[in-house]
Amino acid sequence: MERFVAVLGRQSLISVAELESLFADVRLVAPNLAEFTSEKAPNIARLGGTLKLATPIDVSLEEFWQNLPENGKIVLGLSDFSRSTNPYLTQREALRWKKYIAKTGRNVRVIPNKTAILSSATSLHNKLFTDAHIELIKNGKRYYRVIAVQDIESYARRDQSRPARDAKVGMLPPKLAQILINLCGDLSQGTRLLDPFCGTGVVLQEAALMGYLPYGTDLSDRMVEYSARNLDWLYEIHARLLPSARNNVVTTQGDATSYTWQPPIDAVACETYLGPPMSLPPADIKLKEAKQVCKSIVLGFLKNLSEQIETGTPVTIAVPAWLRPDGHYERLNLLDEIDNLRYNVVRFKNLGQKDLLYYRNGQVVAREIIVLRKK
Numbered sequence: 001m002e003r004f005v006a007v008l009g010r011q012s013l014i015s016v017a018e019l020e021s022l023f024a025d026v027r028l029v030a031p032n033l034a035e036f037t038s039e040k041a042p043n044i045a046r047l048g049g050t051l052k053l054a055t056p057i058d059v060s061l062e063e064f065w066q067n068l069p070e071n072g073k074i075v076l077g078l079s080d081f082s083r084s085t086n087p088y089l090t091q092r093e094a095l096r097w098k099k100y101i102a103k104t105g106r107n108v109r110v111i112p113n114k115t116a117i118l119s120s121a122t123s124l125h126n127k128l129f130t131d132a133h134i135e136l137i138k139n140g141k142r143y144y145r146v147i148a149v150q151d152i153e154s155y156a157r158r159d160q161s162r163p164a165r166d167a168k169v170g171m172l173p174p175k176l177a178q179i180l181i182n183l184c185g186d187l188s189q190g191t192r193l194l195d196p197f198c199g200t201g202v203v204l205q206e207a208a209l210m211g212y213l214p215y216g217t218d219l220s221d222r223m224v225e226y227s228a229r230n231l232d233w234l235y236e237i238h239a240r241l242l243p244s245a246r247n248n249v250v251t252t253q254g255d256a257t258s259y260t261w262q263p264p265i266d267a268v269a270c271e272t273y274l275g276p277p278m279s280l281p282p283a284d285i286k287l288k289e290a291k292q293v294c295k296s297i298v299l300g301f302l303k304n305l306s307e308q309i310e311t312g313t314p315v316t317i318a319v320p321a322w323l324r325p326d327g328h329y330e331r332l333n334l335l336d337e338i339d340n341l342r343y344n345v346v347r348f349k350n351l352g353q354k355d356l357l358y359y360r361n362g363q364v365v366a367r368e369i370i371v372l373r374k375k
Contacts, residue, residue, distance in 0.1 A: 001037040005144045007052035008032045013355040014369065015049025017348050018182045028350050030081040030139050044148040046210055048178030051120040054137050054144035061143060065101050069131050074101055077111035077128045077135040079118045090116045123149045163233050164200055164226035172271050176358060177206040180269040183371045184314035187212060191266040196256035196301060201227030203269055205234045217254035227251045257300030265309050271318040273297045278364040281323045294320050295332050306342050306374065313374040318367040321357060329357060329366050346371035
């Protein structure tokens with residue numbers, strides 16, 4: 001087993017849950033920095049919550065610099081996660097290592113630090129994961145070398161370039177769709193993954209890119225059509241996807257609270273109905289109405305699904321939570337009722353259920369993520 005470190009996204013605890021679902025011995029070693037073990041280097045393109053991947057440097061940095069390629073200019077960046085750091089100290093250390101490397105006769109350029117941690121966009125633009133373009137991650141006395149950076153441009157392209165989009169039904173970020181899928185665990189290639197609230201097909205497209213067979217249903221015929229169009233577009237631009245996967249795509253109209261899905265259902269990942277769009281925290285009576293409708297749909301769906309899947313089937317759902325005037329989010333509080341529907345709630349080592357809340361600052365309708373296994 002090899003050891004890796006992940007630089008995590010904005011809502012780091014959800015990213016830790018994603019890592020725990022896939023890898024062994026995960027531990028948070030600093031805010032937004034988690035170590036884990038894996039038999040081989042993970043594919044960062046499949047990890048929605050990981051911005052950078054790095055490996056430990058187990059020798060002194062002096063020895064590390066001596067083992068660099070002999071020719072060409074060195075480009076050096078430094079990201080410092082240590083508690084007591086700041087951009088000035090980070091930049092000073094980078095310049096110290098520049099001076100050390102220059103004494104060996106090498107030409108060195110240092111990426112300037114506006115913050116102590118280089119953004120993934122800066123790392124990607126400067127290709128700080130290649131032989132002579134190096135980003136060091138520092139955490140206390142430990143150093144790591146970045147080996148991969150999330151391609152944020154790829155996520156943006158497949159989000160914004162899809163032919164069928166509808167802002168009125170909410171925009172599930174592709175990164176979050178990947179996280180929902182990964183929270184189902186380490187699925188084998190060819191797994192048939194169901195999204196019973198498929199909308200415009202974001203979960204389905206990410207499932208297809210990850211090598212799974214997407215199966216989508218939705219109450220709205222228009223959403224089913226949008227999902228089908230977007231998947232056709234995806235397969236056209238990603239010719240590497242297996243023809244068998246394309247031929248096994250299913251999208252059809254169906255009410256998740258009563259529909260009978262075609263077996264097999266190997267895993268389920270979805271964003272359920274989030275209620276009406278809201279730009280301001282709702283009045284109490286409006287919130288009560290929205291909660292009743294959403295709770296009825298979610299529990300009706302889980303009851304219907306429970307009767308159609310095998311024991312152990314992973315189910316990951318995103319359900320709504322609403323911003324209140326005091327700044328906290330009010331949730332549906334479903335866990336006790338879910339237990340009665342013959343599901344086990346997955347518990348995580350590094351976080352609790354309260355931490356599985358996905359939102360942007362000021363966002364009124366957030367998403368609470370609930371990870372289940374069929375009893």
